[in-house]
Amino acid sequence: MSWTGKILRVNLTEGSCRSEPLNMEWAKEYIGQRGLATRYFINEVDPKVDPLSPENKIIWATGPLTGTMASTGGRYSVITKGALTGAIACSNSGGYFGAELKMAGWDMIIFEGRSATPVYLSIVDDEAELLDASWLWGKSVWETEPAIRAKHQDPQTRISCIGRAGETGCLYAAVVNDLHRAAGRSGVGTVMGSKNLKAIAVRGTKGVGNIRDARAFFKATADAKQVLKDNAVTGQGLPAYGTQVLMNVINEIGAMPTRNHRQVQFEGAKDISAEAMVAPRPTDGKANLVTNQACFGCTIACGRISKIDEKHYTVENKPQYWGASGGLEYEAAWALGSANGVNDLEALTYANFLCNEDGMDPISFGATVGAVMELYEMGVLTKEQLGIDASFGNAKALTYFAEITVKGEGFGREIAMGSKRLTAKYGHPELSMSVKAQEFPAYDARGVQGMGLAYATSNRGACHLRGYTVASEVLGIPVKTDPLATEGKPELVKAFQDATAVFDSAGVCIFTTFAWTLADLQPQLHAACDESFTMENLAVIGERIWNMERDFNNRAGFTRADDTLPKRLLTEPAQTGPAKGLVNGLETMLPEYYRIRGWTGEGELTTETRQRLGL
Incomplete structure (x- = not known):
């Protein structure tokens, strides 16, 4: 099975590192990366915790397809309570760090507490130790990466770190790897800096060899790569x-x-x-x-x-x-x-x-x-x-x-x-x-109505990567919907949100969804990991992850009042273009969204929904 089966737990207060087995029951219920790490996080952290206190934890997590031959299988996520938002934060990054962590033999690193002085974590396969980082504090990402490589005399070491923004308390500081790939949103780098944790340096030589059915996995990944190649967006537009x-x-x-x-x-x-x-x-x-x-x-x-x-x-x-x-x-x-x-x-x-x-x-x-x-x-x-x-x-x-x-x-x-x-x-x-x-990403919710609902209900605050309805409303993927209409958008948003949770948890890039559906991902997870990953089961897992995040936010103090948009988007009509004269129709969409989610009128999980999803 394509998990390593190991977690590294680092107590920054004590300065200790220890290995523990991965909870395989949870792995089958939440897959990995976003889903599985969030499951660990909500089990261990009080939703009311101050994001910048030692009691908050921060987790680096890979997915079961991270480090494998699955296309885009280099992703990792950083999970914590966001410094910017006070909500659940899961920020995803590409580059090479995630694969290196997996090849060193770790599914996840959980950091707890706060170091009294600046430190960085060094991992070489099974060996992990906290080292002094006072000489790195005050350095940028571009200075930190080469400095650590020079110290360890290994140019193949991969590094995930913060720059000065994370040290000085910028509330939207990012965690950066490979100089310009970033777990960028929600202030995960701010939380890292608050713990006096400057960097993680990883060198992995083990590879990822524990595939459940190698022959089936080889075919599934080859078929999926062909789908990406043949697609106009992933095969032509994005590369060019x-x-x-x-x-x-x-x-x-x-x-x-x-x-x-x-x-x-x-x-x-x-x-x-x-x-x-x-x-x-x-x-x-x-x-x-x-x-x-x-x-x-x-x-x-x-x-x-x-x-x-x-x-x-x-x-x-x-x-x-x-x-x-x-x-x-x-x-x-x-x-x-x-x-x-x-x-x-x-x-x-x-x-x-x-x-x-x-x-x-x-x-x-x-x-x-x-x-x-x-x-x-x-x-x-x-x-x-x-x-x-x-x-x-x-x-x-x-x-x-x-x-x-x-x-x-x-x-x-x-x-x-x-x-x-x-x-x-x-x-x-x-x-x-x-x-x-x-802050919003680059789509105005008056011109793309579904994105307004996706922004308002996103568990990590305004985000395009939690339910990218632009794919449907603008690009016609997987079906074309009218960007100016509100009808049908609650169902569309829910479908995108649930599917995105599965892709994020698998360890592949969300951009694959321009070409792939769950039907392309499922054979890869099934062959690599576990026979229980059926289409029906994956749909439930995506919904389970979304509702788990929502429940954490509710317990942290977020309510229906937070599922809204700025007054400008709700009351000031667009002045030009196809959306001229329109505001966002959130008032129409939100109650229906709550209904199909199985939530109360106040946006909270019902007992029936909890039981159905095993929460």
């Missing part, structure tokens, strides 16, 4: 243009949140799009995009590697930023660009580099800057407070804010609070475009 392929598409349908969601279309979208990234620059004739890049075992290769124009104002006399590194993906390009009215591609790339370099979520950062710019234009914030003219469209303000926020300096400390806390402090909480304190 990455997620940025969506920039012009979403703008055209009138669902591009612009200037803190005041508009739904951005006149500068074409300047920061995938097409712009591959076009020669007039300054030097070179393109922003250097190449694409794949994570471990991935046959899609949607990652972007970019290089900034060396004469651009952001990197003049800064040779450390002249090399190629992780380029813009759609969500970052939107949050740093359209959300602030900025159409300077090189400035966006530089801000994105800073987010990678010091471990900061570009979505929450960019969206918070959008709120700051609106407050500035209203006269609530001044140039004296901010240190710069912060009008919408000012690229220099964007990059300046990125520099001071990753370092925790000046007004950057307030931007680091996130938009909910910042706008409330300055008397305009309605300007925070967030749910459960987490």
Whole structure:
């Protein structure tokens, strides 16, 4: 069976590391990664815990397909109570760290307590020890990774760490691996920093050989890879243009949140799009995009590697930023660009580099800057407070804010609070475009109605990766639905949320769902892990995971009142595009969603639902 069967439990207060067997009964009920780690988390942590207290725990988890020959089988997740949201947090990352952890023989690492001084965890196969990290504290991700490799004299060591944003308490700090792959949302890096945990360094030489039926697994993974290759999105669009392929598409349908969601279309979208990234620059004739890049075992290769124009104002006399590194993906390009009215591609790339370099979520950062710019234009914030003219469209303000926020300096400390806390402090909480304190991704809920319901009900706060109805409403996957209609959206959202929970728990990338359904994943899990993973059982598992997360949030204090959207999306109609005249129809969709979920009118699990799902 494709689990290693081992958990590493690290008590940071005591400085101890010990191995324990994986609960195989839970593994069969929750699969792995997101589902299984959350099961452990809710069993061990009080829902009312302060996210930044020693009593909160943080878990690194792989899935049973992580490290195998399954396409995109390189994923891992970080699970905790989110610093930004106070809700259950599960943030997913690609790259190579997850596979390395699995190949070292571990399904999961559970960190508890808080170290008195900075430490990092070193794992070499079965051997694990906590080492002093005082010499690493204050260093960026880009400095930390090579420093640890040099110390251990092993260039194949994989590292998951925080930068300065996680150390200084930025509430949306990320955990970064392989320099620019990130468990990016909800402040998981903030929780890591609060524990004085700087990094995890892993070297695994064992491989993943415990496949239940190797012959069947070989066929199932080969068949599934062919499905990805033959699909227009996973076989052509994403490899060629990455997620940025969506920039012009979403703008055209009138669902591009612009200037803190005041508009739904951005006149500068074409300047920061995938097409712009591959076009020669007039300054030097070179393109922003250097190449694409794949994570471990991935046959899609949607990652972007970019290089900034060396004469651009952001990197003049800064040779450390002249090399190629992780380029813009759609969500970052939107949050740093359209959300602030900025159409300077090189400035966006530089801000994105800073987010990678010091471990900061570009979505929450960019969206918070959008709120700051609106407050500035209203006269609530001044140039004296901010240190710069912060009008919408000012690229220099964007990059300046990125520099001071990753370092925790000046007004950057307030931007680091996130938009909910910042706008409330300055008397305009309605300007925070967030749910459960987490900022929206790059889809306006007036132009894509299903995403409004998905945002409002997401267990980790506003998120596109917990129920990506854009696939259906815009791309026609697996069936085309009307993005402007509310009818049928509760069923659609529930189906996407449950299926996503299964994919996240298996250890594969959610982008496979542009081509795969559960019918493509099921044979892989069945052959690799356990014969009980049938189509019917997987559907129940996905629903079980979603309801388990919901129940944790309810016990943490979240109620129906938190399943809402900002007033702007509910009362201010879109002014242009296909959605002109529309607001989001959440009031219509939410009661029906609760009904089909088997929840009460207040959004709580009924006794019948608990019994049916075994919760």
